[in-house]
Amino acid sequence: MHKAKFLLLFFFIWHNSKVYAANYYFSSTSGNDERTAEEAQHSGSPWQTLNKLNEFIPQLNPGDSVLFKSGDIFYGSLNLKKSGTSEKPIVFSQYGIGNPPIISGFTLLKNWKKFAPGIFFTNIPQATPQVNLLTLNGKPMALGRFPNQTEKNKGYLVPDEIKGKNQIAHPSLQEGEQWEGAELVIRKNHWIMDREQIISHQSNTLTFLPSSSYEPKEGYGFFIQNHLNTLDQLGEWYHDVNANRLYICLEDQNPDKISIKVSTKDNLLTTLTNTRHIVFHGIHFEGANKDAILIRGGDSMHFISVKIENSGENAVMVENMDRFRFENSTILNAQNSGVYLRSGNYQATISNNHIENTHVFSGMGQSGDNNGYAIFSVSDADTISNNTIKNSGYVGIGFRGSNTLVNNNYINGFCLVKGDGGGIYSYTGGTRKQYLNRKIIGNIIQNGVGAREGTSLQGSDFPAPAEGIYLDDDAANILVAENTISGIANKGIYLHNTNNIEVKDNLVFDASYLIFLSDDHLGQPLEKVVIKDNTLIKKTAHQIVMGIRSADPDFSVIGFSDQNHYIDLLGDGATFQVQNIATKNELYFNHDNWVKKTTWEDNTTQTIQAAPSPLPAIAETHTIKNLDFSSDASGIYCLKNCSLTWENNGYISVSRDNEVSSLKLDLGPVKNNKYYLLTLIATSNEQAIGEIYLRQRGASYQKLSHGKTFILNKSKKEHKILIPEPREDSDASLILNFSQSTNEIKIDKISFDVITPVQETTNLDNFLLLSNPNSQPNQFKLGAQYKDVKGEPHSEKIILGPYESVFLIQE
Incomplete structure (x- = not known):
């Protein structure tokens, strides 16, 4: 009996000694790796390096803590090989007073030598694969490139010939400038920017190794980077991997008096495939050459109040992890994506974070799809909430899985480098998997810029494809509610081949299309869409309240839209549009005719608020055409579906016999760097909607400017419509289209001027x-x-x- 009690007591003491939680201290400034584990449990006798920590990690027990001294910098990578428990996680945090401790992959470069005027080089201390990140006095810098971003079209050249999948030609690629071994950065569509190794340069032709399945496309541009010949601007750099040399352009600066660092550690934190119950708190990670945090499976990893800065690829990469949490943290300057949740994750929580400057350098992200996101996830049961996201090169938040909540995020500035993305974006496509129960609620989304450069839109005023909330091919079962969307280049809310979508109680302001629906061959037709109780505010003349693109839209199948509130700040009223992709016709409607066309909007209200003119102040005007029709109707003629009659009272009458009639006014040459102003005085016996744009006079009749709409009424009104920086053409025409009914339109005057706007104007917004x-x-x-x-x-x-x-x- 006594022996049994003794054994029980021994087991109790042994067990408690094994589960006793210990603190282990590390200081890079006062630590010593020769100390014992017992000594390292005291802040006065810490260990020193991450190498020692990696060696000791297998001996950590659940409930233990690893504490780094505040303000210290630890070079290297932390490799987790141990797990805690749900009751006793292993914690990595800080001790002492001061700035958070830093785990760094940066190496400070020294021993610079002059290579050429303004160009210096040094050897990287250890053999390093391609360096993805360099900072100059703490600021990340882009690789050197040709042409420079400051040149025309932001430094994109458009191939004059595409020779198959891996060859392009351009006259500026001279035989004397050999680019073999450099990197080709090529936009293959709006959302793909691939990096290809150039394997030969012969005459004006580059041959390269494709890095994705996408092929070069006519009208899309390229530039060259990562070559010694590109270095001609301050901070541009190039890594010669074979010689292990780093070259940088410093102009007249002394490299010994500035801080130049490069990333020499691929990852700063990695895990095994079944790492569980780990907490990181108050740690600063900086200077990873690839993914700063690389998590490869497990359960319940929690990052709170950490900072991840200057990552060569992604700040956080996670796969096969249940209940991953990233909260109250900061991510700055990730070259590819911020938080990237790949397949196999479940129930992630990404909340209360600040993520800024993600993929803001063209050519510094990765090739192919799904790159350039601040937050991206394909997992189920995610909560993405209360994050502040600023300056995303592509998408702010992208998600796919079921039971996902995206709410109360602030997204400001996106599609800065690539396009056809959104502030919030969801895509199913291909598999057409039925994700369920997804909610986008209470987000604030601003300033979707778009990126025309390097695309077929460069050198034009066409809106670049940047969308506020973008639900793409086969996205389904999503509630979009109580969001605020403003300052969007293209579409405020874009539903592309979607079904079972409810859009309600949103405020959308200042987008080319406030709401747009589309179905095409890329996905299933639009179906079961509900749009109600939204406030849609039109700011400028060309903006459309709601548009639909379809071969032959069946509005009863698409769904319904009603009980919305339309506000027009220009005093004309809401404008609607149908784009028929079969006939190529674009029909415009006012509210009453839209109701007749769709049977929607019976209970929708309108507010018409005349605002001051949005036109800039004009410093100089030169008239190209001025038709007052005082003697005849010469200078303008019907293109189709109409007839012209000159009246003695000094106007022309336009009679129509179809849904759309077109007039043409030939102008001659137009320049890309000029602003043009159309002045039109006209009336209509019933309300009619007009559209104007510039077009090539002859074949292939391409549009040279984005269409702008205006509304005609019985009362005579002067319409002034600005066309800024159209595509350049040697022989252009102005096209005027009039939609709806067959009523008569009277035109008193058409004037077309090239103007010079005053650079600084007073903001007259009311x-x-x-x-x-x-x-x-x-x-x-x-x-x-x-x-x-x-x-x-x-x-x-x-x-x-x-x-x-x-x-x-x-x-």
């Missing part, structure tokens, strides 16, 4: 869009009397709740 992108209420001061879209008055101040917005019109 409206405010206020948004609170924070988790706490915020007070805004008002300098005038305003009313909101419901007619409620506001003065002096207004308080907005978390992620709440309000649109105010000055009284």
Whole structure:
């Protein structure tokens, strides 16, 4: 009996000694790796290096903590080979007072030698594969490139010949400038920017190794990087891997007096395939050459209040991990993507983070699809919430799986380098897998810029494809509610081949199309779409409230739209559009005719608020055409579906016999670097919608500018429509299209001028869009009397709740 009690007591003491939680201290400035494990459990006698930690990690027990001294920098990579438990995770954190400890992959370069005027070189201390990241005084710099980004079309050349899948030609590629061994960066469509190794340069032709299945495409551009001959601007650099040399252009600066660092560690944290229950708190990771955090399977890893800065590829790469959490943290300057959740993950939480400057250098991301996201996930049961995302080269937040919640995120600036993406983007495509229960709620999305350069849109005013919320091929079962979307180059909310989508209670302002629906051969037809209770605000003349692109839209199958509130700040009213992809016709509608066409919008309301003219102040004007029809109708003629009659009273009458009639006015040459202004005085006995654009006079009749719409009424009105920087052409025409009914239109005057706008103009906006992108209420001061879209008055101040917005019109 006594022996049994003794054995029980021994087991109890032994067990508790094994589960006792210990702290292990590390200091790069005062540590010593020769100390014992017992000594390292005291802050006064820490270990020193990550090598020692990696050696000791297998001996860690659940509940243990590894503490790095605040303000210290630890060079190297941390390799996790141990797990905690749900009750006792292993914790990596900091001790002491000061800045967070840094785990760094950076090497400071020294021993610089002059190679040529303004160009210096040094050897990298250890053999390193291709360096992906260099900082100059702490600022990441782009690889050297030809042509420079400051040159025409932001430094993209457009091939004059594409020779199969792996050859392009351009006259600027001279025989004397050999680019063999350099890297070709080529845009193959709006969303793909591939990096290809150049294997030969003969005459004006480059031969390269394709890095993805996408092929070069006519009208899309390229540049050359990662070669010694590209170095001609401050900070441009090149890594000669074979010689292990780093070259940099410093112009007249002394390299010994500035800090130049390169990434020499691929990863800063890696895990085994079944790592579980680990917590990182208050650690700063910097200077990974590839993925700073690389997680390859397991359960319940939690990162809180960490900072990941300057990653050569992705800041965080995760696969096959359940319950991954990344919270209250910061990611800066990831060259490819911020948080990248690949396949096999489940129930990730990405919340309360700040992610900025993701994939902002053209040619510094990775090739192929799904690159350039601030946050990207293909997993189920994710929560992506309360994040601030600024300056994304491609997409702000992209997701796929079921039971996903994307809510209360603030996204400002996206599609800066690539296009055909969105602030929030979801895609199914191909497999047509039925993801269920997805919600996009309460997000604030601003400034979708788009990137024309290097695409078929460069040198034009066509809107680049940057969309606010973009639900792409076969995306289904998504609620889009209570979001604020503004300042979008193309479509505010874009539903492309989607079904079972509900769009409600959103505020969309200042987009080429506030809402746009499309079906084509790339996915299933539009079906079961509900659009209701949205506030859609048209800012400028060319903006369309709602558009649909389809071969023959069946509106009853598509779904319905109703109980929305349309606001036009120009005093004309809402404009709608149908693009028939079979006939190529574009039909425009006012509200009443849209209701007849679709049977939608019976209970929708409109507010028409005449705002000051959005045109810039004009410093100089030169008239190209001025037709006042005082004596005849010469100078303009019908292109199709109409007839012209000159009236003695000094106007021409346009009679129509079809849905769309077209007039043409020949202009001669137009220049890309000029601004043009159309002045039109006209009336219509019933409301009619007109569209104008520039077009080539002869075959192939390509559009030279984006279409701009205007509305004609019974009252005579002067319409001034600006066409900024159209595509250049030696012989252009102005096209005027008129949609709807067969009523008569009278045109009193058409004037077309080239103008020089005043560079600085006074902001005459009489409206405010206020948004609170924070988790706490915020007070805004008002300098005038305003009313909101419901007619409620506001003065002096207004308080907005978390992620709440309000649109105010000055009284």
